[in-house]
Amino acid sequence: DTAVSQTPKYLVTQMGNDKSIKCEQNLGHDTMYWYKQDSKKFLKIMFSYNNKELIINETVPNRFSPKSPDKAHLNLHINSLELGDSAVYFCASSLAGGGPYNEQFFGPGTRLTVL
Amino acid sequence: AQSVTQLGSHVSVSEGALVLLRCNYSSSVPPYLFWYVQYPNQGLQLLLKYTTGATLVKGINGFEAEFKKSETSFHLTKPSAHMSDAAEYFCAVSDPGGFKTIFGAGTRLFVKA
Numbered sequence: 001d002t003a004v005s006q007t008p009k010y011l012v013t014q015m016g017n018d019k020s021i022k023c024e025q026n027l028g029h030d031t032m033y034w035y036k037q038d039s040k041k042f043l044k045i046m047f048s049y050n051n052k053e054l055i056i057n058e059t060v061p062n063r064f065s066p067k068s069p070d071k072a073h074l075n076l077h078i079n080s081l082e083l084g085d086s087a088v089y090f091c092a093s094s095l096a097g098g099g100p101y102n103e104q105f106f107g108p109g110t111r112l113t114v115l
Numbered sequence: 116a117q118s119v120t121q122l123g124s125h126v127s128v129s130e131g132a133l134v135l136l137r138c139n140y141s142s143s144v145p146p147y148l149f150w151y152v153q154y155p156n157q158g159l160q161l162l163l164k165y166t167t168g169a170t171l172v173k174g175i176n177g178f179e180a181e182f183k184k185s186e187t188s189f190h191l192t193k194p195s196a197h198m199s200d201a202a203e204y205f206c207a208v209s210d211p212g213g214f215k216t217i218f219g220a221g222t223r224l225f226v227k228a
Contacts, residue, residue, distance in 0.1 A: 004158070031214060041153075041203055041221045048214040055214040090158055097214030102147060104216065106158030 003027050006091050006107040013081055014115055020077045021110045023091030031055075031097045032074040033104065034066060035090040043090070049074055050097050078112075086114045117142045117208045121219035129227045134178075134193040136222045138206030141187065147209040148189045149216070150180055154202045162204075165189060176200070201226045 004025045013019055025032065034046040048056040052068040063079045074091060091107040122137040140146055147166050151159040163174025170182040180191045189206060206219040 033214075041223075043159075043205065043218040043221070045215060045217075050214060092158075102209040102214075102216055103149065103161055103164055104151075104159070106151075106160065108158050109156075 004091060004093055004105050004107040006089075006110050008110060009108065010111050010113075012113045012115065015081055015083060017081050018077070018079045019081060019112070020075055021089055021091075021112075023074045023076070023107055025072055025091075025093040025105070027093055027095075027105060029093040029095050029105070030071060031094045031102075032068065032071075033092045033094075034074065034076050035092060037088040037090060037109070039087070047074075047076075048097065055097065081112075081114045083114050086112055088112070117146065117210060117217050119206050119208050119217055119219040121204075121206050121222050123222055124220065125223045125225065127225040127227060128196045130198055131195050134191070134196045134200065134224065136191040136204050136206075136224065138180075138189045138191065138219060139187050140189060140206070140208045142208055144211055147211060148180075148182065149207040149209065150174065150178070150189075150191050151205045151207060151218075152176075152202050153205065153221075159205060162191070196224075196226045198226050198228065200224060 031050045033048045046060045047066045049068045065077045068074045088109045092104040094104045118141045120139045149164045150162040153159045163172045165182045173179045178193045209216045
């Protein structure tokens, strides 16, 4: 039974297109995140949500718009895709946001390739 | 601001040898520290975490880490490497009051037969 799932696993698209990545967690967690991992494996937080409310937006271009319809889902929509958006995007969740409760459970990742 | 530095982007050991992956942190408040492992084409999974209390933390797959406040370190060790340990390892620090975890740049562990 998958704890954090993401779809799709692979996404190949042309520059300028709009795409979405979906994330769902069945752990009953309050907090969800989006991370971007570049080709050098560097992992950078993009957004964090707590109880459907945006808590952190890490200077991400406004072409990226997260949406949390409920606590179990956090989707990521990207407009006007650029070459530099090519990366692996990970969704994660944690029980809560602070300190010791911040043990995170990661999805399998979505590899986005922009041509 | 919190930060994490992992010393060595690549570490290579022989099967059966000691694994030592280094992590130093910077935090103005008592930190919460984590080690995660990422196998190829997978998401990260938690190896172990330090919150408060015992400074020697045991994790899964025989890994452990020791929190040393005086050295601001949280190095990861395993007495005997196995081929299946080959992966990317990330040290991370969490903001006690917020919703942000800072990850180190990662250390790729290679295990030679």
